[in-house]
Amino acid sequence: MSEENNSVSEEKQKEIMQKYDPDGGVRELTGWLAKVAFIGLLAFSLFQLYSSTIYPLPAQILRSVHVGFGLVLIFLLYPATKKNRSKGKIAWYDIGLALLSIVVGTYWLFFYEEIVSSAGSLTTLDFYVGALAVLLVLEATRRAVGIPITVIAIAFLVYAYWGRQMPGFLVHRGVDIDNLVQSMFFTTEGILGTPIAVSSTFIFLFLLFGAFLVKTGVGQYFNDLAVTLAGKRTGGPAKVAIFSSALQGTISGSSVANVVTSGAFTIPMMKKLGYRREFAGGVEAAASTGGQLMPPIMGAAAFLMIEFIGVDYWTIAKAALIPAILYFTGIWIMTHFEAKRTGLSGLSDEEMPDRKEVFKKLYLLLPILAIILFLSSGMSVMRAALYGILTTILVGLLRKEKFRKVYIAAFGAGFAGYAIYSFTTGGFNLVSAIIAAILVTIVVSYLFDGNLVESIEALVDGARTALGVVAATAAAGIIVGVVTTTGLGLKLANSLVTLANGQVLLTLFFTMIAAIILGMGSPTTANYVITSTIAAPAVILLGVPDLAAHLFVFYFGIIADITPPVALAAFAASGVASSEPIRTGLNAAKLAIAAFIIPYMFVLENQLLLIGVDSAVELIWILFTAISGMIAIGAGLVGYWFRKVEWYERVPAVIGGLSLIYPSTMSDVIGLSIFVVLLGLQFLVKKDMIGVPVYKAKPAKTSQQS
Known part of the structure; x- marks a missing residue:
């Protein structure tokens, strides 16, 4: 490239x-x-x-x-x-x-x-x-x-x-x-x-997992893969930022760190293509912040949720999946419409990486897939993290062409050996066979190549990353201890409900404000501890399931990173983009509008969290209507769809989009009706029919023309 x-x-x-x-x-x-x-x-x-x-x-x-x-x-x-x-x-x-x-x-x-x-x-x-x-x-x-x-x-x-x-x-x-x-x-x-x-169990091990991933070159590979898949599309660099930041969120527990590492690559590309500085920074800030909402890692706060709610990790990851998909879908749609509105195309052939070389390295994604496999198999979170680290070491070995065949042979021998042993003793477990093969490969690697340096560096980097988390969780323990000793949590919850006069939407609104304020300037783990201790009980008092209430405050605690006036992720993006910080924050908040809507939706109707969803057909319908809703909202906010969205179309578009996201039969009927009418207007209404000029985008320009 x-x-x-x-x-x-x-x-x-x-x-x-x-x-x-x-x-x-x-x-x-x-x-x-x-x-x-x-x-x-x-x-x-x-x-x-x-x-x-x-x-x-x-x-x-x-x-x-x-x-x-x-x-x-x-x-x-x-x-x-x-x-x-x-x-x-x-x-x-x-x-x-x-x-x-x-x-x-x-x-x-x-x-x-x-x-x-x-x-x-x-x-x-x-x-x-x-x-x-x-x-x-x-x-x-x-x-x-x-x-x-x-x-x-x-x-x-x-x-x-x-x-x-x-x-x-x-x-x-x-x-x-x-x-x-x-x-x-x-x-x-x-x-x-x-x-x-x-912190001393789950989080530390997953931070080590992230450090080992970085040592294998996965971070740079995320960028290359994102460019390969999205670079040539309309407004390609913005979509690259969304794609790579979603993936980076699996190895970074910090919105700011995610912005700086991936934004250093994507923001200059967006500016070069023709995006405004504030918009380019806003895209990166919104996407990087959303990385902490994306399973399987979720900024390490999900591990705290295990202890606070008392459910297994896989339940939390599944519940967070659809809201995370909608979040990134919303950003993707809005950047797409913005690119069409301003006539921006994708990257040129010269700026694209070699597709074959990129796809040859798909094995670098194996550690993330392995973590998902381990967690879904019912394995404990700690053991899954440990085996994820071992898988990452294996992937790092496969990068070395000199001994790659030896390592592949060792893996095969280890897998076959375990299979023979397990069948003779009765019973075969796929996950155990994979782990046995990985251990054999690592032992062989030390005999052949002495692969200690990278592992030691990863251990040091992981510990360094954990220091802020240790301090934050220790301080959060002080807060939780006071709340437990004095009963403050219940008092604050009752006061919020009383202030809202027992009305659900008002209580949710006040809780959102509290979560955003408490989340300003705090890392993910700390802001979740604070918001779940102080704000979540107010939502639970209204009869909302614990998981929905905790995800509600979790979302808004994280979104504080892109909500002015204290929007650290947006300010970091403005530093990379050389843009005005507050405007960058406002652009990020606008792009992340889904994060301000979806938590209300999944609290009011838990199907978005896969609670009470009984069939695949029902799940597909929920996804279809919700994504359609994000398309309508994006068109209404950006002001462009297949043509310019006129002022009289924008408000119905947002209303129809909200109706589609809310999972109920009546709202779906209303939302789809508005959606179909607006879609028809986009194609049918012409200048000579209503006397309104149809907006024409500027001629598409390549990054070379920019």
Whole structure:
């Protein structure tokens, strides 16, 4: 493919990450300090793998050591202020904080029996270590995640302590300092609660999975595959952005990181083709944010949903599938209509990659397909993640042509050997046979080629990616602990329902506003914990199923990344596109209109979540009407379909689209009637029939003409 796309330089990408993603602004360490950090990150990953496979630890020990690793590495890698990021030195006070973090992280390990047998009573040493743990978590969160969630966590602590002084329904008897410290660090309801439990198990392993995928070159392959499939279509680069960002979402838990990595490639292409800067940035921001809504990974927050709702992961992934398809369909349709409206065509032949070479590498998608297979087979999430990592290592081996035949032969031998063994002992399991073959191949690879370097680098990168998640989930544990101790969640839920006078739509609207505000500036995992704790109970009080309520707040917590005035993903895209940030955010919000509509629809009618869907015919009908609805809404908002959509057609188009998305017989009849009439008008109404000039798009231009 031609290199004329003027992709954004690595230095520019790094600058944007540091500005808009706190997790991207680490110190540039050199010399022995860099080696210490490298060893620490590697040890973190090895500890997590060891405790997940060989020697499971008691919950409190696993979680506290997990937090300890995170705190130590954050204080070594994240400076106290942005000014110190470029310096390769570590301040003396950061070394001191790292040493104190070791004390906090190992305290449960050394005093486990004493703490468990104390029945909740604290010694003086316990109190000081617990208080220190809270302070270290808050400071680490400020550095690695940002100020918003840190302020929220502090506000909750203040609320817990000064409960008697709170006004109105917020008043409670207050929690004294001893009980507050005890609940925050010496129970499984505070820092060591559900959020950090999920971080120390599911999330960490899937972050490692993502790191191994990156090492295999899957990220770049997503771009090449997207260009091959969509590059020559109308407005091709915008569709490439949508396609690649949806795939990138499977390996990135951050909207900002997704924007910068894929946007550095797609935004220059869109600008070169002729898209406005703000529109190009908006497309990338909307698509990248939606990557966290797309199964199977879903920005790692889905793993928290498992614990909060009590359903299996596959149930969540299936429920999220149709809303995610509609989200990306909506963006695809609107960019298509915008391209037709402005007369933009696709990429030229010279800018397209070699189709044969791209399709020869389809095996790079095997790890993602393997994860889906493992999860759908009923395998536990942790085991699926571990086997996904092994599959990724196998795929990385297949990239090496020198030993490819050897590795394929080893895989076949391992599969055949397991098959023979299983048949002789009774019973054959396909998944187990695949895993056995992968393990044999990996062992052979180390004998032939010593493939350790890439694996070690992936372990280090995965641990580095996890640091922000550790801090965010630990701080979120503080919030959840206060909510549990004070009963605040139910109070806020009741107040939202009361404010809405018990009306479902108003309650959903207020909950949406709360989720967007709480989600501003917070990473996916943290904003889901906050919104599910504070906002979701209000929806559940109305009789909405737990899964629908949690997905509702999950959607709006994520969409906060593209909702002005604080739209970090859109601002990052504006940095890549050199566009005006607020306008970029408004374009992203407009393109992602489906995300503001669909959650209301699946709460009001759960069939969109595949709840109560009994047949394939019913599922196909729901998809057909919903996609038709997105076409109508896209035409109404963009103002173009097969010809210009006149002002008197645009409002009916949006109304008809909403009717089609809502899955009921009456709304489908109304929506389809409007859809058919508008479609007929697009072809039948001519200038000489009604005296309205038919809009003619500009002559299509190629990227070379741009």
